[in-house]
Amino acid sequence: MKLAKVQELLDAKIHAGAELVGQLEVKDAFGSDLMSDVLAFVQEQGMLLTGLRNSQVVRTAEMMDMQVVVFVRGKEPDEEMVSVAEERNIVLMSTEMTMFTSCGILYKNGLGTDGKAGESLV
Amino acid sequence: MSNGMKFRYPVDGNDFTRAGEISSKVKKQLKQLGLPPEVIRRVAIIMYEAEINMVIHANGGTIDVEITPEQIRLVFSDTGPGIPDIEKAMQEGFSTASHEVRELGFGAGMGLPNMKKNSDEMKIDTRIGVGTIMDLIVKI
Structure with missing residues (x-):
């Protein structure tokens, strides 16, 4: 999914990396407020959704090669x-x-x- | 080991916001050396977990990184309180971290197991009231 599409779907504000929004694509994402779990469970997901707001969120994304962080529930960096x-x-x-x-x-x-959204997972 | 590169970094134990800066620096360096992405990722996870641990539990310490063509050796030394029960500390979900640390998104008891998972060898030498030395190897 193009990052511009993510922005549109979530009606999101951009705070950093605005010039990359038109270029990047993401295939998968991980949602967590616990950075310990991001470090333990993330494989190839390129995007992190989180309600945690501190500098270690950006560091964690960096360590895991995640190029996008989306702060949810109105939190801003x-x-x-x-x-x-x-x-x-x-x-x-x-x-x-x-x-x-x-x-x-x-x-x-x-x-x-x-591309299988909507299909039963069981 | 004569053709290895050695680096030593002090870890500031008082500044949580800066924790991870050394991991970031080493990650960049490994990228410049052209090491495989999977190796870089494993080293980055180990270093970052250890760096966070040193800040939240041990008031800082020292990180030694030794890079040879065969492996990367990471040694984390601190003069913190020591680990009373290593077996417990190695269990996923066991943590002695404070409520404050948990609010920051860490202290879920995943740190040591995750370091072990991402390394090929891991040795822990800990003494109560003296400190802890963790010695890990990631093979290239």
Whole structure:
């Protein structure tokens, strides 16, 4: 999914990496407020959705080669987080939507499903 | 080991916002050396988990990185409180982290198991009231 599409679906504001939004695509995402779990479970997901707001969120994304962080529930990154993200070419976005709604909308539109959204998973 | 590269980095134990800067620096360096992405990723995860641990549990310490054509050796030394029960600390979900640390998104008891998972060898030498040395190897 094109990142511009993610932005549109989540009605998201861009805080860092605006020039990358038109270029990047993501195939899958991981949603968590717990960075310990991001470090333990993320494989190839290129995008992190989180309600946690501190500089370690951007660091964690960097370590896991995730190029996009979406802050949910109206959380917005501070100046330091924006500057670390800009240095590392990481896109920061924020949406007013909750984690559940954000993930649901992205999944329904095909993110992380290999185009099989809507089909039964069992 | 004569053709290895060695680096030493001090870890500031008082500044949570800067934790991870050394991991970031080493990750960049490994990329410049052209190492396989999977190796870089494993080293980055180990380093970052260890760096966070040193800041939240041990008031900082030292990280030694040794790179040879065969492997990357990472040694984390601190003068913190030590780990009373290593077996427990190695269990997923066991944590002694404070409520504050958990609010920051860490302390879920995944750190040591995750370091082990991403390394080929891991040795822990810990003494109560003296400190902890963790010695890990990632083969290239």
